[in-house]
Amino acid sequence: MTQITDDETLRLYLDEALDPQAMATIEKRLRQEPLLLQRLDEIRQSLFDHATHSLGMAWIEGRLTCPARSEWTKHFNGLLETPRSAYLKFHLEVILCPFCLANVTDLRQRQSRKVQSSSLADRSAQAAGWLKSDSIPAPD
Ligand SMILES: [Zn+2]
CATH class of the missing domain: 1.10.10 (Arc Repressor Mutant, subunit A)
Structure with missing residues (x-):
């Protein structure tokens, strides 16, 4: 079988x-x-x-135009004006635009990876004693 x-x-x-x-x-x-x-x-x-x-x-x-990646980022961070934000939600949840769904999934994965790596960086910095001093400028 x-x-x-x-x-x-x-x-x-x-x-x-x-x-x-x-x-x-x-x-x-x-x-x-x-x-x-x-x-x-x-x-x-x-x-x-x-x-x-x-x-x-x-x-x-x-409206077939897909919002740009930067717009999706703003949307999820609550930085868009309400009508535009509502449209993005509609585009994603009602139209189920496959391009934007893929885009958003990718953005979310990147976002969660970034959070993980930055908290790891904070812990390393803490272990090294860097976060205790205000005199050292944060690396940017
Ligand atoms: Zn789209």
Whole structure:
């Protein structure tokens, strides 16, 4: 009995988001398993429908322009004016813009890495006794 491949793996396969070895494994199995191939076709179709639908919504909404990365950063830091901020929220949560979702995910990961590394730097500085003195300017 072969291992069951879940829909998520097939979706990643369609996005070519798997590593080359996993891609090759799926390709090989698709040639041998008609049911898996059928499932892949169903997923491909549903993704296509979803994409068409999302694009339609974006056109109705009339604004396809994606906010810049710097704007997303301001948005999450609460630095944008309310109407613009509301639009960004709409763009992300209602339109589900795939580009901005990817962008925002990336920004959040960077943000959390930055917090981790800066707190680590603070601890090292503390250990070295740097933070006790006001006379040493902070490195910038
Ligand atoms: Zn966008």
